[in-house]
Amino acid sequence: MVTQLGQRRGSAFLAEVIEATPGGERIVHCLQCGSCGGSCPNGADMQHTPRTLFAMINADRREAVLAANTMWFCVSCYLCTVRCPQNIPITEIMYALKRISIREKKYKGTDGPALARTFTKLVEKYGRSFEFGLASKFYFLNKPLAMLKMGPMGLSLFIRGRMSLKPTKIRQLDQLHAIIAKAREIGGAS
Amino acid sequence: MKYAYYPGCSLECSSAAYDRSVKAVAEVLGIELVEIDDWNCCGATEYFTQDELVASAVIARNLAIVDRQFDQLVAPCAACYLNLKKTDKLMAENAPMNAKINEALAAGGLQYKAGTIRVRHLLDVICTDLGEAAVKDKVVRPLAGLRVAPYYGCQVVRPLNGFDDPEYPMKMDDLFKWLGAEVIHYPVKAHCCGGHLTQISEPQAFELIRRLLQGAVDYQADLILCMCPMCQLNLDAYQGRVSSFFGTKFRVPIIFFTQLLGVAFGLDPNRLGFGKELVAAKPVLQEKLGALEAEAK
Numbered sequence: 270m271v272t273q274l275g276q277r278r279g280s281a282f283l284a285e286v287i288e289a290t291p292g293g294e295r296i297v298h299c300l301q302c303g304s305c306g307g308s309c310p311n312g313a314d315m316q317h318t319p320r321t322l323f324a325m326i327n328a329d330r331r332e333a334v335l336a337a338n339t340m341w342f343c344v345s346c347y348l349c350t351v352r353c354p355q356n357i358p359i360t361e362i363m364y365a366l367k368r369i370s371i372r373e374k375k376y377k378g379t380d381g382p383a384l385a386r387t388f389t390k391l392v393e394k395y396g397r398s399f400e401f402g403l404a405s406k407f408y409f410l411n412k413p414l415a416m417l418k419m420g421p422m423g424l425s426l427f428i429r430g431r432m433s434l435k436p437t438k439i440r441q442l443d444q445l446h447a448i449i450a451k452a453r454e455i456g457g458a459s
Numbered sequence: 460m461k462y463a464y465y466p467g468c469s470l471e472c473s474s475a476a477y478d479r480s481v482k483a484v485a486e487v488l489g490i491e492l493v494e495i496d497d498w499n500c501c502g503a504t505e506y507f508t509q510d511e512l513v514a515s516a517v518i519a520r521n522l523a524i525v526d527r528q529f530d531q532l533v534a535p536c537a538a539c540y541l542n543l544k545k546t547d548k549l550m551a552e553n554a555p556m557n558a559k560i561n562e563a564l565a566a567g568g569l570q571y572k573a574g575t576i577r578v579r580h581l582l583d584v585i586c587t588d589l590g591e592a593a594v595k596d597k598v599v600r601p602l603a604g605l606r607v608a609p610y611y612g613c614q615v616v617r618p619l620n621g622f623d624d625p626e627y628p629m630k631m632d633d634l635f636k637w638l639g640a641e642v643i644h645y646p647v648k649a650h651c652c653g654g655h656l657t658q659i660s661e662p663q664a665f666e667l668i669r670r671l672l673q674g675a676v677d678y679q680a681d682l683i684l685c686m687c688p689m690c691q692l693n694l695d696a697y698q699g700r701v702s703s704f705f706g707t708k709f710r711v712p713i714i715f716f717t718q719l720l721g722v723a724f725g726l727d728p729n730r731l732g733f734g735k736e737l738v739a740a741k742p743v744l745q746e747k748l749g750a751l752e753a754e755a756k
Contacts, residue, residue, distance in 0.1 A: 351625040455562055456513065
């Protein structure tokens with residue numbers, strides 16, 4: 270049914286986006302009203318607002334969509350989602366586009382994928398997020414010069430006991446790993 | 460009243476003030492919070508950026524390990540709150556995903572039936588389950604004379620909350636009016652703090668932070684009240700750098716709403732995690748409310 274929706278509109282990419290997004294089939298109801306881009310706190314910095322991106326998805330412009338900076342400026346504030354008169358889960362579609370863009374390495378000029386990768390790797394190692402590990406590893410690997418600017422802030426947090434140098438580990442890490450491995454196995458590409 | 464408690468990773472360290480003050484005010488209000496044993500990270504926004512099913516399964520493990528005596532869970536962090544709620548909803552509404560998530564959980568000897576656990580925010584519990592009379596009954600130090608900016612952020616009020624308006628919420632306003640504070644009209648109260656953009660796109664993040672700080676200054680707030688660790692970190696820890704970036708001189712204390720609630724209940728500020736914020740909150744509290752320690756129980 271999903272594929273049919275996309276094919277009926279002559280866009281294989283539309284079908285792919287719908288498939289990759291829970292509730293994504295609502296995208297075909299986009300009215301091109303622009304409430305999303307107008308509401309977005311970062312809309313002005315996007316090469317294409319979500320409205321434009323949806324038109325491009327309809328037009329099957331896969332490469333241009335996956336290379337857009339749009340989804341990397343989405344911070345999941347959900348303002349577009351609650352304002353959309355057609356109840357399109359816009360934030361979820363942004364997540365789906367991020368996933369496809371990462372999988373195929375189509376993203377350009379953003380540290381978003383590196384941050385996500387560093388974060389989730391640490392979670393898989395310990396079962397919990399490790400802020401000091403995340404900050405130091407992410408900055409060291411991606412923008413070592415910015416570390417200088419971050420230093421004083423990090424120190425202030427450390428002095429106030431807000432930055433631990435040691436991660437906390439959950440006890441049943443094996444269980445978490447088994448769940449993640451299984452999810453990867455049955456989830457396939459998405 | 461008994462609830463399972465999911466503190467989330469930030470509350471362990473960078474937002475320990477939130478964890479401490481949540482526990483302290485819950486005790487005063489007779490809300491029993493029992494921490495979920497061996498909970499794991501909710502993945503924030505980062506897992507969903509990579510893999511929908513893994514993200515959902517990682518979150519669902521937390522719902523699956525909640526002790527059977529509980530049917531409600533309290534998550535103070537906005538991202539945790541949303542992720543737990545979102546996953547429960549996804550499993551209830553999307554049968555294929557529900558089956559896959561449970562298949563993944565089964566690999567760890569677990570299962571979760573959607574709808575078993577109702578995910579709540581403490582603000583909702585305090586305002587809805589307890590209400591005005593129960594809160595007012597505990598006030599030892601009314602907050603008269605203190606002007607507060609109630610900052611809700613994004614992920615508690617959007618998209619799923621159901622207990623408040625998604626664009627101009629009022630529950631925290633109500634709560635602090637009950638306590639005697641002057642709650643300012645804060646038009647940006649549910650605007651975005653920039654989230655993880657402070658890590659990947661500083662100029663954009665700084666602009667969002669600037670708007671929130673400027674809004675509080677424009678309406679002469681003494682401080683901003685937060686209900687999310689990320690919001691608190693962005694507004695507090697980055698405040699100095701935001702000021703250097705724009706040439707402003709912001710000195711706005713940023714605290715968690717539970718910390719000020721604790722002050723109104725007459726609790727010792729040290730028990731509430733004061734002093735951990737980078738822009739000190741105690742001076743303005745002392746100026747407006749008098750000595751804090753003297754009356755502490």
